[in-house]
């Protein structure tokens with residue numbers, strides 16, 4: 001697994017840099033597991049449940 005980081009705030013997975021492009025948070029962690037790809041945020045039940053508003057790849061679970 002590559003050293004991808006997940007945003008602790010919105011769970012977006014960041015493959016480059018150290019800042020979340022979605023919410024601007026710099027509170028990232030490599031301690032996450034599983035991922036979900038949101039390609040149609042308006043119709044996705046997962047996106048609604050997780051309060052995701054932007055298409056992309058998100059971590060399912062983040063451990064602190």
Ligand SMILES: [Zn+2]
Pocket residue numbers: 007008009010011012020021022023024025
């Ligand atoms: Zn974020």
